[in-house]
Amino acid sequence: MNHENGPANDHPTTKKSAGQKLLAFLLAFGPGIFAIGYTIGTGSVTSMIVAGNSFGMDLLWVLFFSCIFTGVLIYVSGSYYLFTGETALYAVRKHLPMGKALAIAIIVAVGIGQWNSLIGILGITSNVIFEILVINFPGLAEQQYWVVLGLAILVIGIFYLLLIKGSYSLFEKVLALFVSMMGLSFVFTLLFVFPLPSDIVRGLIPKIPQVEGAGILIAAFVGTTMAAATFLSRPLFIQGKGWTMDDFRTQKNDSIIAALLIFTISGSIMAVASGSLYGQGKEITTVLDMSGALEPSVGKFAVSIFFAGTLSAGLSSIFPCLMIVPLMLGDYNSGQLDVNSTRFKLITGVASILALSVPVFGFNPIQGQIFTQVFNVFALPLVVFCFLFLWNRKNAGLPANRLVTNIVMVGAFVFSLIILWNGLSDIF
Template sequence: MTSTQLSFKDKIKKGLKDFGPAFFIIGYVVGTGSVTSMVVSGANYGLSLSWALLLSCFFTYFLLVSISKLTIVSGDTLMYNFKKAFGKPVTIFIIVALLVSIVSSVIGVMGVVAEVTMEWISVKTSISFLNAPAVSIFFICLLIGLFWTGKHENFIKAMSIMVGFMALSFIATSVMVVKETVTNISDFFPELPHGDNSGLVIAGIVGTTMAGVCLASRSILVQEQKWGIKDLKTENRDAMSSMALTFFISLAIMISATGTLYFQGIKVNDATDMMSALGPWAGDFALTLFTLGIIGAGLSSIFPNLLLFPWLIADYTGTERNMKKPLFKALVVIVALSGAIVPFFGGKPVWILIASQALSPFVMPLITLFLIILLNKTEVMKEYKTSIWMNIALGATLIFNIYMLYVALTGFMGYF
């Protein structure tokens, strides 16, 4: 009996270990940036931009599979492979571009977290001495303290549980919206208004799903899992499950926002405008549930962001990812402190966050092109060169990324 129980536990542990990278992808992608992009899209455009979500999840799957295979076969991480094959300058350019995405994401996420938290405090409590800068400093110090002491695993798990509750709430709300709506299904897909700047939102949806930073970290996580050639099927299944869950959770958020905000004529320009998105299902508890979910999603996505720049440096140099190095500790603190910019100096955190997600398409065509070249190099892939079907899929992904670069450029020009 005991041996059977141990065997069952071992199977569960192995399953969780095998899907570790998938959980990281889901936890990183379905964060405050994703919630914000999907809520803004649903509130302002209904489900008219859901095609961008579907295609970005579809093409990201091929990128995840390809990056994982490259890492497994070559034994090297993505940035190190880029440096060896294409030289230092272009690889440094990609890392700097990813750094801009990391920092801008931290700025936007903490701005949203602070604004939502302050709204909850003003509505639900009588506390009057707190403000957004104080709230942001508290959360920043908490994250730095957890990193410094190394006691972050249980905290991240707790944050993930909060995000899970919010995700389930959005799923329940989306079911209620579809079930109880008195409008035609076509009303969920309104025609986009002429001259409206939907390009930035489209780029934000794609950028938060097909995040360049997330794809680069995928290579690192696969290496840490110590996956080999025999694990290629596991890696494939892991990538598929992560993208399927990402799509369904993100779509549920978009549907919820369509039913609760778009049909009510409520546009989202500030973080507080998003707080009604869970109204039908959660009732009076919606404000608290959304706040807890945003805090959980925000902190659980900021923490990996703090680690990603040191990870990328270690990836580039091919050295050990020792986060106790003074340089890495200093970089973590600097990136964390950037989160105080919006609370202290002002700005619209919702649009700053969407703009930060929309930066990802600027570097994705280059990453995709380099990936295609490496996957077809015999000296890198040996007998495991990519198939013709995967080449076709990656070629389509490259075309999609080039188009998204154009959409992002026009979106930024239209906004500014």
């Protein structure tokens, strides 16, 4: 159902700028913006660059299947709310055997994973801003630690103030801006360098490179693309948007568009890294390595655009990662979107302080980001299992024809277990 305020007014739509039209389009699919924000951050950018640099397009199949599973799980979690009026963790606590213990386990696992991601995101984002500044003010390079730390405090402080003063509508608008900048930046950079079509086709054939670290990287891939937080928060954001059963088709389209955008943007990043870096033997260990490695192939202008996309990816993920723990607690307790309570302000404040870990202690943001994304995959099988159980509840008023979604969710569950096992095997 279209949420427009009646018939067209007397002002011709041609007067709208391209930016206004893009923003209106993105806001029409509001909750999907949060799905992209949770999914494509600096962790995703880092994982895709390292994968493209190390394996070319060989891991495209992981991204492909992850996006299919993600789209279906976004659809299922949103549809479950529209049909039953129950949010995810509230339903888990209410209907599953040992539901309270399972819900608490999910809150702990997803919360730790997302806060770890937030730490890595702020580390890379502050370093990206620093490197952009150094291009114009070379003298800052001698004070890297303090400048990066100051930038990190400034960024997280601004986002925290927006969180405690804002509303769902504001969060949606800010995310729409960053997501559009991110998508346009990465797709534009792809125009400068593109892998061979044969490499793309081969990349869709499932295979795990027999080299050290491949399992961890694949786990990081899945941890950032199939983010459990995306599915858990979906009903709450639909609630915040005010959608009802009349918006079922809009919810479905929103799920499809979110999955397509995730695949397009993430695939573009991998393709840029593959086309410009693969086979050159360059190691990506710092944020600056990304710039230096890409510049000979795509030029300074394209690198600047790519960095703008990376910055937008980081900024678009800070909001959702800061919010996830108080959102899950509100979901568990009452099944309501909580963005105004004292608990929300206190917990997001704690998360903001923890987010400063990388710049405070001077950790390598690239290595830290990949590690934090691996951690996200631990909660994934449990969350998929819970949605599979809820989607098949009897007498819940759910759609009669659920065969396709059930097959895909079983596939997602098996896929998540395999990826988790491979990641653990590489770690140990």
